[in-house]
Amino acid sequence: MMKRKTRPPKERIPETELKKLYADNASYLLHPWTPRPPPYEKPIIVGGEGVYYWDARGNQYLDFMSQLYNVNIGMKNRKVIEAIKKQLEELVYVSPYVPSVPKIRLARRLIEITKRVFRKTFFTSSGTEAVEVAIKLAKIYTGHFKIVGLWRGYHGSTYGSASAGGYTDVREQTEPPVPGFVHIPPPYCYRCYFGLEYPGCNIRCAKFLEDTIKWEGPDTIAGFIGETIVGGGGILVPPKEYWPTIRKICNKYNIVQINDEVMTGFGRTGKMFGYENWNIKPDIITLAKGITSGYIPLGAIMMCKEIADSFAHPPYFMHSYTYSGHALACAVALATIDVYYEKKLPENAAKIGKHLIEALKGVQERHESIGDLRGMGLIIALEFVKDKATKEPFLPANPKALPEETPLTVLGDLCMKEGLRIGMGLGDDPIVRLCPPLILTEEDADKAVAILEKGVSEIEKRFLKS
Ligand SMILES: Cc1ncc(COP(=O)(O)O)c(C=O)c1O
Known part of the structure; x- marks a missing residue:
C-alpha cells in the first residue's frame, strides 16, 4: 500500500482508538446502501489533497470516484477554503425569503x-431535492401529472425522486411508488433492450418515448426526465442522435424536458454541462454535486423563461427549504465555479478522459473479461463479462455469494490495497465506474490503469480460469 510520506505521523489514529471508532461505526450509524459486515473495515478517511485522500492508518488512495462523483476540483482547494473562511466571517445564513449577495450573484x-x-x-441543498422541485415545476406548468423516466436512472432515494428513477433496489423500498411515473428503457447500446444495434437501430430507445406518450395519453404527460448520461445505472453514454430525438418528441407533445445534470454537470463530460455535448436546450436542468464539489451541500434547478414566467404571478411556487439559497453554500459555489474556469477543468476532463480511454482500450484488448468500455470526459465505465462473445455478466453463479466470492468486489479490494479507489454499482451489475476528480493528470491516470490491470489479471486468474 502506498504511504503518504509528507504526512506527519502524529496525524495517525492509534489502533486502540481506531478499534473503538470501528465499534461505534457499527453500533451507532445506520449506513446507506449495502455496508460490508465486519470483520471488513472500510478505511476511515482523515484527510485528503487533490486527487488523493488518506486514512487513519496512513494509507493513501487515488480517488477514482471523486468521493461520490462530486469532488470534481479535488480536496483541499485553497481558493474554496479561503472563500469559506471569508463568508463565515461575513454571513453564514439568512432565511430563504431574504435576498443575500452570494445567492443573487450565484x-x-x-x-x-x-x-x-x-x-x-x-436553490436546494441536494440533487434529490432539486429533482423533486423539477418534477413539481413540470407538473404545475403543464397541468398534467405524469412524468416519463428511464429504467436504470437514478435521481435520488426519496419518494418522488425514487419513483422518477428506475433503480430497482431503491424502488423496492419505496413501494408503492408515487402515482404518475412511467418508464422507458435507457440507451444501453451494449445490451440494447430492443435487441438492436447502433446505428441500424434508428435510435429506437429514444423513439419509444413517443410511443409511450401516445399510449399513456399526451394530455396526461407533464415531462420527461433523464440523466444526460445515466450514471449510477451504468454510465450509459447515448449516441449523438439520442437527445436531439428526445428534444423533438418533447417539443411535438409540448412536454417539459428535464435533464438531470447532477452527475454530468460542472465539467465531468468534457463540457461544462453534459447536455452541451448533444447541442440541445433542455427546459429544466437539475444540479448538485460538482456545483460546490462537496465542500458544502448545495443543489439547484434552472428553468427556461416560459416556466419561470408562469410562476411570476399568483399562485406562486409554494415550495421552500430552510436552507434554500444558503449564503455560505452559494459563496462556495461561486468560488468553485471560478476554479472550473481558472483551471480549465472541463477541457482537462476531455483531454485526460481521452488519454484514459486509450489506455483502457489496451487493457480491454488484453483481457477477456472487459466486454465494454464506454465514457465521455471523466465519466467512464468498464463492463465485465465472463466471455466477450456471449456477454455473460461476470458475476458469481450464486447470487448470495459472499463479497470475497464476487469478482468485482475482489477487484475493488485489490485496487484499494494498491492505493486506488474505483466505483461499483448498486446490486449485482458487474460495472466499474471511473470518475476521478477533473484535476487528474496523465501520470495519475497511468498509475490507476496499471493498478487496475493488475487487479483484472488477478480476478481472471481466480474466477475465470478455474
Ligand atoms: C444523477 C443524479 N441525480 C440525483 C442524485 C441525488 O443527489 P443527492 O444525493 O445530492 O441528493 C444523484 C446522486 O447520486 C445523481 O447521481
Missing part, C-alpha cells in the same frame, strides 16, 4: 455560464 453566474438557455434558478 443565480446570475449560473445563468451566464449556461449561456442564457435558462431564465431562473431555485
Whole structure:
C-alpha cells in the first residue's frame, strides 16, 4: 500500500482508538446502501489533497470516484477554503425569503455560464431535492401529472425522486411508488433492450418515448426526465442522435424536458454541462454535486423563461427549504465555479478522459473479461463479462455469494490495497465506474490503469480460469 510520506505521523489514529471508532461505526450509524459486515473495515478517511485522500492508518488512495462523483476540483482547494473562511466571517445564513449577495450573484453566474438557455434558478441543498422541485415545476406548468423516466436512472432515494428513477433496489423500498411515473428503457447500446444495434437501430430507445406518450395519453404527460448520461445505472453514454430525438418528441407533445445534470454537470463530460455535448436546450436542468464539489451541500434547478414566467404571478411556487439559497453554500459555489474556469477543468476532463480511454482500450484488448468500455470526459465505465462473445455478466453463479466470492468486489479490494479507489454499482451489475476528480493528470491516470490491470489479471486468474 502506498504511504503518504509528507504526512506527519502524529496525524495517525492509534489502533486502540481506531478499534473503538470501528465499534461505534457499527453500533451507532445506520449506513446507506449495502455496508460490508465486519470483520471488513472500510478505511476511515482523515484527510485528503487533490486527487488523493488518506486514512487513519496512513494509507493513501487515488480517488477514482471523486468521493461520490462530486469532488470534481479535488480536496483541499485553497481558493474554496479561503472563500469559506471569508463568508463565515461575513454571513453564514439568512432565511430563504431574504435576498443575500452570494445567492443573487450565484443565480446570475449560473445563468451566464449556461449561456442564457435558462431564465431562473431555485436553490436546494441536494440533487434529490432539486429533482423533486423539477418534477413539481413540470407538473404545475403543464397541468398534467405524469412524468416519463428511464429504467436504470437514478435521481435520488426519496419518494418522488425514487419513483422518477428506475433503480430497482431503491424502488423496492419505496413501494408503492408515487402515482404518475412511467418508464422507458435507457440507451444501453451494449445490451440494447430492443435487441438492436447502433446505428441500424434508428435510435429506437429514444423513439419509444413517443410511443409511450401516445399510449399513456399526451394530455396526461407533464415531462420527461433523464440523466444526460445515466450514471449510477451504468454510465450509459447515448449516441449523438439520442437527445436531439428526445428534444423533438418533447417539443411535438409540448412536454417539459428535464435533464438531470447532477452527475454530468460542472465539467465531468468534457463540457461544462453534459447536455452541451448533444447541442440541445433542455427546459429544466437539475444540479448538485460538482456545483460546490462537496465542500458544502448545495443543489439547484434552472428553468427556461416560459416556466419561470408562469410562476411570476399568483399562485406562486409554494415550495421552500430552510436552507434554500444558503449564503455560505452559494459563496462556495461561486468560488468553485471560478476554479472550473481558472483551471480549465472541463477541457482537462476531455483531454485526460481521452488519454484514459486509450489506455483502457489496451487493457480491454488484453483481457477477456472487459466486454465494454464506454465514457465521455471523466465519466467512464468498464463492463465485465465472463466471455466477450456471449456477454455473460461476470458475476458469481450464486447470487448470495459472499463479497470475497464476487469478482468485482475482489477487484475493488485489490485496487484499494494498491492505493486506488474505483466505483461499483448498486446490486449485482458487474460495472466499474471511473470518475476521478477533473484535476487528474496523465501520470495519475497511468498509475490507476496499471493498478487496475493488475487487479483484472488477478480476478481472471481466480474466477475465470478455474
Ligand atoms: C444523477 C443524479 N441525480 C440525483 C442524485 C441525488 O443527489 P443527492 O444525493 O445530492 O441528493 C444523484 C446522486 O447520486 C445523481 O447521481
